[in-house]
Amino acid sequence: MAKPLTIGEAAALTGVSAKMIRYYEEIGMLPAAARTESGYRLYNGFMLQQLGFIRQARNLGFSLEEIQSLVKLWRDPCRESREVKAIAEQHLADISQKIAELNRMQQALQQLAADCRGDSAANCAILDAMIPEHLLTAAV
Amino acid sequence: MAKPLTIGEAAALTGVSAKMIRYYEEIGMLPAAARTESGYRLYNGFMLQQLGFIRQARNLGFSLEEIQSLVKLWRDPCRESREVKAIAEQHLADISQKIAELNRMQQALQQLAADCRGDSAANCAILDAMIPEHLLTAAV
DNA sequence: GATAAAGCTTCCCCTCATGGGAAGGTCAAG
DNA sequence: CTTGACCTTCCCATGAGGGGAAGCTTTATC
Secondary structure (H helix, E strand, C coil): CCCCECHHHHHHHHCCCHHHHHHHHHCCCCCCCEECCCCCEEECHHHHHHHHHHHHHHHCCCCHHHHHHHHHHHHCCCCCHHHHHHHHHHHHHHHHHHHHHHHHHHHHHHHHHHHCCCCCCCCCHHHHCCCCHHHCCCCC | CCCCECHHHHHHHHCCCHHHHHHHHHCCCCCCCEECCCCCEEECHHHHHHHHHHHHHHHCCCCHHHHHHHHHHHHCCCCCHHHHHHHHHHHHHHHHHHHHHHHHHHHHHHHHHHHCCCCCCCCCHHHHCCCCHHHCCCCC
16 A cells, blocks of 8 residues: 655665666566656555565575576466476575585685795795696796 | 797687687787787797686686786786785685675575475465565565 | 755666677688 | 688677766755
8 A cells, every 4th residue: 555666765675776676677577667657667565575576586696587587486376386496406506516616716725825925035836836737848 | 949829729728718818918918919920919938828827817716807916926026925925815805705605695595495395386485585574564 | 936956767888707700811721 | 722710800798787977857945
């Protein structure tokens, strides 16, 4: 029953910037908002929930493409939770892979940093390790 | 003494694509390559080492901006390893932060996924958790 | 009621690191 | 000599936004 909000108010309430709200509408992730006579967008409770949904999904690291699928499922009364879970599991796999990659970098870089004295001398283990072996012989 | 290589050969040897080699030159990360009379770029041993250096740094997750600093230090005989280490430590901090963020997402999403039955029913704990509480009362 | 400030609209350009592809010149093998 | 592989530059696209200009509308202040 509350009166619809302008885009700025909706942004403040949902934590999604006005810029992004327009963008989500443009790419079809959100239905086109209602408009006042003068063209201002208006947002009701349902739209606010969709914006909040998108915000939460972004917080969980879902891509906009995944979110688009999730929002469709959310709006679909005939959805199967299997489909939702499949998207979540895929995203969990992506997250695990990214973590593994970052761990790899962290391990390698920590090792190099430990070997670097970090003083005023020019000698540096980090820089030394940065040239692939097969290029060392091709020296100047 | 080896004869200089074309950009494609340099790319194959260093693992940096020809496209990226041109780009690195364009943004000033690499000195302009020598050219044949007909305009083909040529790469000698030193350039190959720089390309390998960039490749390794990318593998460690450094941004191009950080790599630009690292390459400058690498070329500078008067560098202090302190400066190199500072860049590495900063990058390690960035990595830790990203890992923490991904761990947070992973924890939250695993919890939600565990609560979702993942069957043919429409009821889904993941979707339910996606609407921020303060928007639940603003329902349709 | 007038005016100023804030908010809205669309439109265009920027990021970062990289890939795709077109149009056209060059080189090497058959 | 032709063919195909390679090179050149130039423009466009990605994802997930941000910045800002020009111009209109609404709200607040006097």
